Structure formats: structure tokens, C-alpha cells
Amino acid sequence: MHDIRVIRDDPAAFDTALARRGVASPAAGLLSLDDARRAAIAAAQDAQTRRNDLSKQIGQAKAQKDEPRAQALMADVAALKDALPGLEADEAAAEAALNDALAALPNRPAPDVPEGEDETGNVVIHQRGTPAAFAFPVREHDAIGPAIGLDFETGVAIAGARFTLVRGPAARLQRALGQFMLDTLTQHHGYEEVAPPLLVKDEAVFGTGQLPKFAEDLFRTTDGRWLIPTAEVSLTNIVREAILSADELPLRFAALTPCFRSEAGAAGRDTRGYIRQHQFDKVEMVSIVPEDASDAEHERMTACAEGILDALELPYRRMLLCAGDMGFTARRTYDLEVWLPGQDTYREISSCSTCGDFQARRMNARYRPEGEKATRFVHTLNGSGLAVGRTLVAVLENYQQADGAVAVPAVLQPYLGGLTRLEPRG
Template sequence: MLDLKWVRENPDLLDAGLARRGKEPLAASIVALDEKQRAVTTELQGLQARRNDASRQIGAVKKSGGDAQPLMDEVAAIKDRMAALEDEERALVADLDTLMLGIPNLPDDQVPDGADENDNREIRRWGEPKTFDFEPKEHFDLGGGLMDFEGAAKLSGARFVILKGAMARLSRALAQFMLDLHTGDHGYTEMNTPVMVLDAPLVGTGQLPKFSEDLFRTTGSHWLIPTAEVTLTNTVADSILDPAKLPIRMTAHTLCFRSEAGSAGKDTRGMIRQHQFEKVEMVTVCTPEQSEAEHQHMTACAEEVLKRLGLPYRVLALCSGDMGFSARRTYDLEVWLPGQGRYREISSCSNTGDFQARRMKARYRPDGEKATRFVHTLNGSGVAVGRCLVAVLENYQQADGSILVPEALRPYMGGLEVIRTDV
């Protein structure tokens, strides 16, 4: 959420930032609504003062034997007017809140301009795509009897999968490997958080109210999380943090749920885009001064997962038109998939600045200062387990259809070196 005072003072900067995202200008609407609401508030304050003054005068007039009826009539009229203004004020505040909550974060100055993914800027590459002496297959053709899409469809419909035997263990091994790496080498604290939340956490991280169609909701008052970013980030909601304890780095392995609204016809086969998937998430809460270094650190942590697995990848700086709603700067990691013959997203590491912190009221008090400041929050996949499984299958496939287990995962697989899927 943006600072309303900043919007009031910098309407041109707001519209310029929105234009970089390909959005229509909103400053005039916000300023007009804000001015109207403040005018109503000012009138209410004036009426309150006059009502108090008139009420005191009534007592004095009655005590002196005078006629207090005119003052009493005035107070009654003021009360009626105040009641109407209070209703108007509530409606204006609600409209302004809705408008402000619907504004995306503004791109950082370092973000390249662009309209969509075609304008993203490649920063670096790691690893050389393997040359096969046979035609590499896609993961859904490699899974064999250990990857059952039809059985999952009978249970849950499209965009689900059942993993069996060594394939299920490989998925578990990937998650355990990532958690051990992030907690043992990268300074993150492992967390185990709920996968069902109320409205407030989703408002805090920016999924609500604008993106409800992307979420799954229970018949009660809960939502299924689309990412552990929601729960991890909201652990500091409504808090004033000790700056000596910042940065706070957290990681969690959770189920994630997304409706994939707007993705009809995209990646309908396989595990690339599913309604239910697993992800190891990283979240950092820090001071503004630590923010940029933490963004670089988080991105490097996600890269290290792919390096240790021997998976070629590239890093992209997302352009202004392709960033997520809450992000002010984002790096995407795309892993090489031989079966598709192209790079596909496997991690997205975003710095949201104080955008989420304002929505969550997450603050810290700098040493020696009375006033509090908003923290900065960052989030990134470390990495998506299902997509990493896909990458391992395609990059480590062998001519006979078996899968070589990456050395980094063998301790988690009981020493298993080769997975045979023709079972």
C-alpha cells in the first residue's frame, strides 16, 4: 500500500509510476476523494466544537433564567447534521481505502521499462544446457508409472498429479534438500505455518481484495494460501520490531493452492501449472538500509539450489509491466528444460519495500528515535518443488528412460542413484 500523504504531495510521480506498469492514472481521483473526505472531517470537527460550546451555553442560560430553546434547537440540528456527515465520512474512507488497496507498488528506478515478459532483461546465466545423443522427452513422458495424472483427475479434476514410489520420494528429497540448504548455509529459520488463513493476511501481502479470483476459498471464512509468503510475512503484522533483531529470515515448505484463473490452455499437460503444488518459500523482514543487500542475498540463495543440483538457469530482471502487484523490483530464475527446449520460471525473488508493511502495520523503532518506521519485506521461491522435480527429470534423463539422481539428492534418497519409471 502506498503512503496517502506521499500520493497527496506527489500526484505526478504516482501517475508516472503507474504508466510504467501500463496502468491508467489515478492521482486525480485519489486526491479528489481525499480532499472530500478531509473536508467532511473538518466540518465534523467544527460542528463537534460548536455543539460542545452550545451545550455549555445552554446550562449558563438556564441558570440565569434566560430562554435556552434556540440553543437547544441548534444542538439538535447539529446532531442531525453530524450523523449524516459521519455516514458520509465512513463511506468516503471506505472508498478511499478500496482505491488505495487496489494500487500496485511502483517500480524501483532500477527496474527496466517494458510492457510484458518479452521486455524482461537477462542479467546472467549459469551452466550449459546438456547435449543429448537422443531426443529428450518432457517430464510427463518420463514419469511412467510413477506419475499418474489420470488417477489424480479422477480424484480432483484437471491440474493435479499423484506421485508414486521413488518419484514421491524424489519430491520429498528436493524439499528437504532446499530446507537444509537455506537453514544450514543461508541463515534462514525454518517455519511450519498454516495453509488456511483469514482475510487479513491476504490483504497484508496484496492478494486481497484485488486478486480473489486467483485463490481458493473454503465454505467458511478461510482461504487456502497461494504461497507461504502470506503466512511468513504476516508473522510480523501489527508489530513494532527490535531493529537489533533485523533482518529476520524465514523459510517454509508448504502446500500451495492457486486457481490459475486466466491460464486456460496454458501448460495443460504435466506439472508446470497445477492447482495444488509444493514450494519452499523464503521471506525476509528488514530495515530499508538492509533491503537491497537482502534482495541480492535471497536471489543468490535460490540460485544456489539450482547450482548444487547442476541445473542450468538464467536470471532475469523483470520489466515494469511484468512485475507482480506488490513488487517494486523482481528477479526471476528460469531453469533450462531440455524437453521443452527453453527456460521456464522456477523462482521469483521480489523486494516489496514498505508496500506490504503498510498494509500489515509492521514497523520498527530505530535506535534513539521515538517515531517508528515501516520495515521492508522480501519474498522468493527457494524454489518451487514441482517445477524443480520437472527440471531434474528432464535434465537427468537417460536414453533408456531412467532418471539419474543428482548427487546432492542421493543422501535423501537412501543412496539411490537411478530411478526407473517403467513400473
């Protein structure tokens, strides 16, 4: 959510920032709505002030035994009393119209975010690891996976398209990956483990920016709750409506959860295999920090995700997303893309974003700096550490063997009872 006072102070700067995200000149419309809101507030306040003044005059008229004047004043007060509900309704409607317009606009990009309309404008920051040279024809994960337990056909039969049944060695590997990621973040990087709700209310999804604009990307239950598309929703809303003290920050949360997405905007994309599913596991990181710490926290969070890829010895690269390719709430986003030899390309496996105070304004999440009476909005960050299913895909493709087996990365072997290979079933 944007601060209307910032837009009032410099509407041209606001328009310039949003133009980088493909939004044309919203400031004039917002300021018009703001003018209407302020006029409605003034009208309601003036009516209430006049009513109070007239009420005092009634007492004075009665004290002076001026009954005709007292009766006239009482008629005026009654008329104002009748008018006030309508004026207050106008005020509420004007407030809602402005808030709805502000809520529909994406976050402003940070100054260092590159220009660009889509992924072609993204910039490689660095590349780590060297893709392996295979002495045999490499296969994609959907050709490797069925022999070790990725059952695409049964998943579809049970639940429909974009669902997979994971069993046997593949299920063990997936569980090991999620546990390793969570252990790494909590034991080595100071994240607090959280087991959050998977069903959330409207205000939680609004707070992190999925509502109202992206409702079609979510699954809703019959009782009006939403299945989380990412644990970011539950974790970030831990501080909803809170006023934190400075010494409580930073807060760092991590969770391993199932996630649910309708993939409404992804028709025809990645219909084969395990890349794009309606249900998937992900380890999510969320940080809540003071405003002057968010840029450093962004680098720290992204490095935590990179450390997991380093430990798994998977080649990857860090991308700085351009203004046109960032998510709705992001101020700056780094994507980590892992090398998939079967596809002969890099694919996203983690997205780490700093949102500034954009989400905090939607959640009314604040902190009180030491020595100050006034509160400020916290800054929020979120990132994948990592997407478990996509990491499984990366392990299958990068660790595939000529005989159809899959080698187990050394760091995962303790999670699999010392197992060094996943053998294909006959």
C-alpha cells in the same frame, strides 16, 4: 498500498511511475477522493467542536439563570447530536473510497526496473551452468514421469484437471527436494523454519496484495477462509499490526507448504504435465527488514535461491523483470529460469521480489529505528526457494537417461538413502 501524502506532494511523479505499469494518470482521481475525505473529516470535527462549545455555553447560561438561552442552546446541541452519526458515516465512506482506490493500484517500480509491457522486455542478468548434450533423443517430463510415479490420469480422476497423483520414486524425489531446499535455507542461510497455517483470513490475503484484485485466482472455503496460494501470505502476516524494535530485524522465515491456485488466468496454458497445477509444493522465503536494507536483502535472497540450483547442478539464468511483467506488489523482481532440455527452453522456477513498504502499509507492520520515537514501515521481500514441482520437472529432464531411468543429483542422494538412480517401472 500507497501513501496519499506522497501522491499529494508530487502527483506527476506518481502518474509517471504508474504509467510504467500500464495505469493511466490515477493521481487526479485519488486526490479528488482525498479532498472529499478531508472535507468529511473537517465537517465531522467541526460539528463535534461546536457541540462541545455549545455544551459549555449551556452551563454558563444556566449559571446566569438565562433559561431561554439555555433551552435554545440545548436544541442546537440536540440537532448536532442527531447530525453527527451521518457526518461520521460520511467520513467513514470517504475513507473507504480512498482506501479502496489506493488498494487497487500496483506498486511503483524501482528506478532500475527496465521498461516493457510483457516478458519480452525482461533482461538477462546472468546465466549459470551449461545445458547438457544428450546422446539420445530427449523427452519432456510428462513422457519420463509416468514410469517413475507421476500419475496424471489418476490425479485427474480423483480431483479433476491440473491435479497429479505422485507416488513411488517420484514421491520420494519430491520429498527429498523439498527437504533439501528447507535444510539449505535454514542451516546455511539463517532462515527460521515455520510451519504456517494453510487457511487464512481475508485481512491476511489483503495484506500481501492478493485481495481484492486477484480473488478469482484463489480457492475459498465454505467458512470464508482462503487456501494460501503461497506461504508468503502466512509468513509475511507474522508481523501484521506489529511494532518491532530495530534489533529484531532482519527477520527471515522459510516454509515448505502445499500451495493452491485456481489458475484462473492460465486457461489453455501448460495443460499437460506437472508445470501448472492447482496444488503444488513450494519452499517460500520471506524477509522483513528496515527500509535501508531491502535492496541488499533482495540480492541476498535471490542468491540463496540460486545456490540451490547450483547445488542441484541445474543450468539457469537470472532475469530482471520489466515494469509491465512484475507482480502486483513488487517493486523489483528477479525471476530464476531453469533450463528444460525436453522443452528446449528456460522456464521460471523462482521469483524473488522486494515490495518496499507496499505490503507493510496494508498490514500496518512497523518498526522503531534505534534512538527515534516515530515508527516507520518495514520493508518486505518474498521469493521461491524453490517451487518443488517445477524443480522435480527440471531434474527429470536434465538427469534423464537413455534407458528411461533418472539419475539422482549428488546432493540429493543422502536424502534418498544413497540411491543414485530412479529406475522406471516395467
